[in-house]
Amino acid sequence: MTDSLLKLTDLGKAYGLINAAKDINLDVADGEFVTFLGPSGSGKTTTLMMVAGFTTPTAGGISLNGQPLDPIPVWKRDIGMVFQHYALFPHMTVAQNIAFPLEMRGVAKRDRRTKVEEAMEMVGLAGFGQRLPKELSGGQQQRVALARAMVFKPRLLLMDEPLGALDKKLREHMQLEIMHLHKNMGTTVLYVTHDQEEALVMSDRIAVFNQGRIEQVGAPRDLYEAPETKFVADFIGETNFIAGQAAGCGNGCASVRGLNGQLGAPLVDGAAAVLAVRPERLRVISNTTPGAENTLTGTVKELIYLGQSRKAIIALEDGTEVAALEQAAQAEATALAIGSQATLSFRARDARILADV
């Protein structure tokens, strides 16, 4: 990426012996929507806070537009931020909250007013200017926070779990609104969340964090279809894991327990590995089908009716349970009963062989 706006190079933050973030390398292109996804304590917020300037890195550097950011204090970074619980100033009205960053930049009073009006219009809060934050609902407060972070047209907008406090329905609605705002304004966004669905819906690219490091960066589709580590495969979506030893490694392919798949990352023969395959990639076949590759047999333990699809939980001989998801029409064709034997098959290119850690 040549036109990268934000560049994180070997970035790290250590508290004593504990690494909150380590070896973070990331290029963010202008206009891109990048999400930091990971469980709590994985370093995603620490990294965001280093970009914002609230946390001083102990290793590596950050540059914005080619300029190193490290010597610039928070208040001069010109980066907008939406805080986790909004952090609206409770003693200021909505309009005063939104005007605050403009005021700090010495924008003339008249300009300020029109820009505040525009920002409120943009987030659908026109006419709410004289209210105090505590008089607004959670969703409305969220919009104020958004307007305050965007009113000065920052090159980069940071969002720290901005939708965490909202209920599911409102959250989904706000996800779409934020995406639209991002498209219309063309602002580059760094977005932190622990909600994988949210990340898949909103992002151009996702950086998956685990234990202070980035496990994998990629488009949502790449992460889902081609995870490079077991953690990523497990954290994003539902996956079946079959554990064993890697064999026949080479040429991007390998096998585990005689089952073939594609290598997510280089492995050597004999290494502990898992074969990861998504439930929707498993097909139930009749055990007489000849020539089927990659077959698994086991006992049907549970059948879950999901309307448009059916999920079958099947216990393999060694006790490993795998889930197979079939579309309703397909499911009707393969009549299964609890307690009966079933054979599953998958294509080698739908399975990933990953190091087992």
Next chain:
Amino acid sequence: MTAGNRTLWLLIPAVLLIGVCFLYPVSWLLQRSVSEPVWGLQNYATIFSRSIYLGVLWNTITIAGVTTVLCALIGFPVAYSMVHARPRIRKLLIFVVLIPFWTSILVRSFAWLVILQRGGIINDILTGIGLIAEPMDLVYNRFGVLLGMVQVLLPFMVFPLYAVMARIDGSFFRAATNLGATPVRAFFRVYLPLCLPGLGTGAMLVFIVALGYFITPALLGGRGDIMIAQLIFERIDEFGDWPLASALAIVLLVGTGLLFAIIKGVSKLRRGRI
């Protein structure tokens, strides 16, 4: 974050002031108590061997103790009543109990003086209606001291009790009596034990604060009610006897410090158990 270090300088003036004008003077007091007339503990030995000083120490402990008991006896029903009062009345009661925190002890002690002295209001009224022939001695004695001190120290008892009682479910009496306990039994077996933490904290606070009291006993007490704080004042003000006054002050300081340590320890234990 480094924010903590950037604002550290804000502490300097306050710490400097307390250090120079409080910690140093107190340590100076400690030093005088053990260095004059010669280095040693002779001043402390004097305090704990002469009957006048032992008498004052005894006065201090008994007055503080009786004040504590009286505060508990009065504070308990008051706190109970506050918890169960309607919100408006509760607010009024809180205000009333808080008034001593805000008004000068001098003013209140003076008020008691006006009411209680031989030519005071109570004696006037009682002799006026012929209930007594001679005015009674209501002040310049133990009674006056206790009346004044209990009034001042009551909040220290009421608020910890109030905090505990407010957390006890109001329907417990009904529940207990429903289970066959008489109200008296229910009170002693269930309610009182639940209130004990508040009662303990309140009692300790009242006792500690009472130990160092000066104005109320000085105004409302007689020669037989001299407490340690008055003795310190007298030794300095009238005799300039710094070594002994310093030793007395240190005795009081250590006593209060020990009691505070006990409170802290007990509340830590209690928190550890829960």
Next chain:
Amino acid sequence: MFYSAKFWGALRGVINVMLVVYMLAPLVIIFVISFSSALYLTFPPPGLSLQWYEKMFSNPTWTRTLVTSLKIMVPAAIVATVLGTAAALALSRMESKWALVIRAVLMAPLVVPVIITAAAIFGVFRIWGLYGSLSGLILAHVILTLPYVLSTVSANLAVFDKRLEDAAANCGAPPWTAFRRVTLPLISPSVMSGMLFAMVISFDELVVSLFLSTPRVRPVTVQMWSNIKGDTDPTIAAIATVLFLFSLLALLADGLARRRSGREPGL
């Protein structure tokens, strides 16, 4: 009878009334007597007059000592408020374990019996030549009142959302601006509260003043003390009423400030 709600209700009523009488009656009586037309302390007064207030304001002893009290109170309360607020801010941002120790040290004058503080300060101030001076009294009063400011402001800072300062910084506000525009307005009710506390404590203070004052520099409480120990006339009731009204006014002002900021009434 024991079981009836009526009985308990009535008993609570009696307790409440007795409490109010015990806590307030002395003050009410002083208040009434200060308007007495009699020439000596008697209750109920035969008639009403303002003679004792006239006496008080025409007697230079009282006016001078009242002014001295104010001259001590105003600077002491201001200095205590500034130092106490600054210390509370610094302590709230400190993460080291020393914060607890420093806080305990700053709170010590509240916990240590006043007589000890008074004797110690007197002893040292005499050596330093601060005995009998206005500045000595002011310094001593700052020591006594600073803990009140520290604790009220600290209580407020404990519930203050520090991310608001982060948000201000992120909006482009340098630290001092962020403090002035965001932190200060949000903690100002408790700063006010602490200052009122400091004023009342200073104005009513007797023990330390007793040690440090001389006939030339003498606050009103010390004057009252020496008069009560001698002969008493209703002028003292008038003075006491002034002191009491001052406290009451401060208490009401504090209540108002708290209500406006929506906080619960505290101690």
